[in-house]
Amino acid sequence: MDVVLINSPLFKDTKVNHNVDDYLPPIGLGYIATNLKINNISCTLIDAVSENISFDTLLQELNRVKPVFIGINIFSTNFIITKEIIEFISFKTTFIVGGNAVQFLHKEIFDFITSNEIFVVIGDGELITVDIVQFKLKEDPIAARENRFLYRVDNHSVYFPKNISNMQLDRSFFRNEPTQNKIYNLKEAAIVTSRGCIYNCAFCGAARKLNKHSDVRERNIESVINEINYLENLYNSLESIRILDDLFLKNNQNIEKASNIFLQKQNLKWRAMAHTMSFSKSTQEDINKLYQSGCYELSIGIESGSEEILKMIHKLSTISTIVNTFEKIFKAGINVKGYFIYGFPNENIDDAEKTFILASKLKDLANKYNTKFRTSVFQFRPYHGTELYNSLSQENLLYQETVEDYQLSETIGRTQFNFTSGNYSNITQSDLNDYIKRTLELNN
Numbered sequence: 055m056d057v058v059l060i061n062s063p064l065f066k067d068t069k070v071n072h073n074v075d076d077y078l079p080p081i082g083l084g085y086i087a088t089n090l091k092i093n094n095i096s097c098t099l100i101d102a103v104s105e106n107i108s109f110d111t112l113l114q115e116l117n118r119v120k121p122v123f124i125g126i127n128i129f130s131t132n133f134i135i136t137k138e139i140i141e142f143i144s145f146k147t148t149f150i151v152g153g154n155a156v157q158f159l160h161k162e163i164f165d166f167i168t169s170n171e172i173f174v175v176i177g178d179g180e181l182i183t184v185d186i187v188q189f190k191l192k193e194d195p196i197a198a199r200e201n202r203f204l205y206r207v208d209n210h211s212v213y214f215p216k217n218i219s220n221m222q223l224d225r226s227f228f229r230n231e232p233t234q235n236k237i238y239n240l241k242e243a244a245i246v247t248s249r250g251c252i253y254n255c256a257f258c259g260a261a262r263k264l265n266k267h268s269d270v271r272e273r274n275i276e277s278v279i280n281e282i283n284y285l286e287n288l289y290n291s292l293e294s295i296r297i298l299d300d301l302f303l304k305n306n307q308n309i310e311k312a313s314n315i316f317l318q319k320q321n322l323k324w325r326a327m328a329h330t331m332s333f334s335k336s337t338q339e340d341i342n343k344l345y346q347s348g349c350y351e352l353s354i355g356i357e358s359g360s361e362e363i364l365k366m367i368h369k370l371s372t373i374s375t376i377v378n379t380f381e382k383i384f385k386a387g388i389n390v391k392g393y394f395i396y397g398f399p400n401e402n403i404d405d406a407e408k409t410f411i412l413a414s415k416l417k418d419l420a421n422k423y424n425t426k427f428r429t430s431v432f433q434f435r436p437y438h439g440t441e442l443y444n445s446l447s448q449e450n451l452l453y454q455e456t457v458e459d460y461q462l463s464e465t466i467g468r469t470q471f472n473f474t475s476g477n478y479s480n481i482t483q484s485d486l487n488d489y490i491k492r493t494l495e496l497n498n
């Protein structure tokens with residue numbers, strides 16, 4: 055095997071009650087795998103998250119296959135595990151490391167204790183990976199030290215995919231597709247139609263100002279419809295498309311584009327991410343049209359019910375904008391999955407209470423229109439390189455890497471996606487856990 059690409063495990067052990075809805079299929083790795091295959095490079099994709107593969111099993115498999123190249127993604131949440139994987143491997147190989155956080159972690163990655171070569175790639179990986187494994191790189195690294203090389207793929211790089219409408223994606227790399235959407239009981243496949251976000255949330259690694267040298271790109275309507283047609287042919291009785299863009303509905307123009315795409319696919323339902331401000335210029339008719347096109351759920355980051363916190367994290371919405379916008383969405387018949395975060399730096403108990411009150415109010419509003427409002431709730435984690443991470447770092451307040459949060463898992467019964475990087479708020483940990491639990495219980 056020439057190349058093994060790994061969707062890195064989030065935890066060392068396997069997990070029961072795998073929460074499939076919070077799992078995001080590794081479409082980005084799929085694009086890299088497809089480009090390697092097109093260039094006759096043998097490649098396999100191990101999805102350690104969806105296949106629930108433990109750290110030890112993954113190492114055994116890599117030791118058995120001994121690939122010439124190992125591509126692996128690193129995030130703030132799995133940095134320690136990925137470091138250990140790289141450092142535990144003793145056979146000769148070359149690592150290609152990517153993922154959202156590497157632009158802020160490359161110094162630490164250069165210091166990983168391994169004699170193996172490491173290429174760190176910031177940005178889109180599908181074109182540069184082909185040239186790395188064929189030893190045909192057309193650009194110099196932006197930094198290098200012995201057998202460590204750092205590449206940046208942005209607007210200035212020959213490896214930057216300016217037009218993403220022509221990108222091919224070989225679905226055979228995704229072993230668990232189509233998935234069963236257990237919340238709505240729908241057979242579902244995932245697609246990505248754009249790259250990059252236009253907003254600047256202070257806690258998010260996808261924020262525009264952290265990625266300002268990589269243009270936001272969107273696929274054209276024809277390319278998206280072709281992919282949906284392809285999926286319908288591939289998977290018998292497909293019922294739902296999940297759009298995994300960082301932000302699919304960015305503004306009213308995108309809302310219209312989405313309606314026009316899916317009005318042509320009346321036999322399919324779809325769900326995607328939106329921002330409250332995406333609807334700032336939308337009329338009720340615009341949102342009704344989204345529903346008519348098959349949109350059955352929008353995932354929207356609400357984050358907090360406190361105006362002060364919303365301002366601090368640059369969410370741009372006010373509480374009244376959130377309530378008014380959600381009312382229009384529910385009125386149209388569209389369900390919402392709302393994301394909340396407790397424990398922002400300096401957040402106090404009144405802020406947390408306001409968040410819980412807002413979540414409860416949105417639940418009541420959804421009930422009024424006979425729609426569903428479900429919550430997804432997390433504790434604030436400072437992700438590397440984000441505005442909040444940097445300000446905590448400047449004040450020397452960061453005190454721990456992100457690790458699994460066993461206490462929260464026990465409190466709320468969710469076994470996946472519970473991490474902690476410490477508590478930076480003015481609320482006790484037990485009160486934070488209680489708010490997380492109660493906001494999740496609104497789903498019952």
Ligand code: SF4
Pocket residue numbers: 251252253254255258259260261262300301329355
């Ligand atoms: S809108 Fe979403 S993807 Fe964009 S910066 Fe905010 S949290 Fe990140």
